[in-house]
Amino acid sequence: MYTKINKNIFGAIDSYNEGVQKQISSSGSAFVIMKDNEIIHEWYSGTHHFEEGARKIDGASQFNVYSTRVTYVGLALALAVFEGYLNLDDRLCDFFNDLDSETLGETTIRHLLTRCTGLKINGGKVSRIFNIGTNIEGKRPDLLAKIHEISTGKTISQVLKERVFQPLNWSQTGWMTEGKSTLVCDIHSHIDYPTIRLGSRSGEDRNLYVSARELAYWGNLHLNKGLVNNKQVLAKEIFELSTTIQSPSNLPKKHPKFGFLWWIKDSETSCSYNEMSSELPEGSFQILGASNCSCTVLPKYTTVAVRMYNSLCETPKEHYSYLEDINTYGNLVVSAIKELH
DSSP states (O other): OOHHHHHHHHHHHHHHHHHHHHHTTOSEEEEEEEETTEEEEEEEEEBSSSSTTOOBOOTTOEEEOGGGGHHHHHHHHHHHHHTTSOOTTOBGGGTOTTSOHHHHTTOBHHHHHTTOOOEEEETTEEEESSOTTSSOOOOOHHHHHHHHHHHHSSOHHHHHIIIIITTTTOOSEEEOSSOOTTBOOBBOOSSSOOBOOOOOSSSOSSOEEEEHHHHHHHHHHHHTTTEETTEESSOHHHHHHHHSOOSOTTSOTTSOEESSSOEEOOTTOOOSSOSSOTTSOTTOEEEEOTTSOEEEEEGGGTEEEEEEEOBOOOOOTTTOOHHHHHHHHHHHHHHHHHHTO
16 A cells, blocks of 8 residues: 555655664664554664674564563553552552551552652662652552552463463564574673573563564554454553553643653643654654664554664763654654655
């Protein structure tokens, strides 16, 4: 349907992504666009690492998606809420008896999912850094995974494998415990050896490897609220929970809003630090990972855009700006998709 015009429309993005690949010292990259449930463009560049004999990046290459994995944790939590195991307003003190209940106070699962607990938890100690729901903090998928297992008796990976990955025949998505040829290495610098991050099978560790295609399918699953090939894989209400704003109403407008760990584009947000590009339409949602991978979903245009890299290098600020890159890339995607309409 779109094949004849793809090369001209997406060529500028391919070139831009290749330039970023060099800027951030990534050995490889990938870019996939899905529109109307069809992969209409895919581009692969480079190799799994810089060493001699490295495998070329292709459709089977699996990148470590790092923080992008939190949306997988989020979907498992949304399923648990939908099925009655959890409530968003359940208090954290009901799950973490080893932490000081007075400090935890009225902090809830909602605050944890939307990154505004105000808590610092290190080992067996908890302290309060800011008041509940007044600021934004880092992600804690490990705590969410523990709550999920306490409530359901199953790990994140067990549930997703049974309810999503296996029914959809996804074979290029998984938490890796041992190496294999399709895994793309992490690049830390030009002088360090490339590495592969392995971990447990439970689903909260930073060892989730996904191909660019299957990350696009993941975004498309959320875009269509669980409907795949006219089959409802999970109830649509689960995805409505996951991809709409769940941040507490008292969160100041200057802060970004979140669903179940997805960044949600909100017209009222006026924050100075925003990982959603300026041209993304309201209602778009996105997640990014440390290796510079990303999954961006644009419901207005029934489109999913996935970009993958494998760099964990510290790039000098004068050579590369993370936020400028995200904004430029996102705006290029929107511009290209508009040409199809």
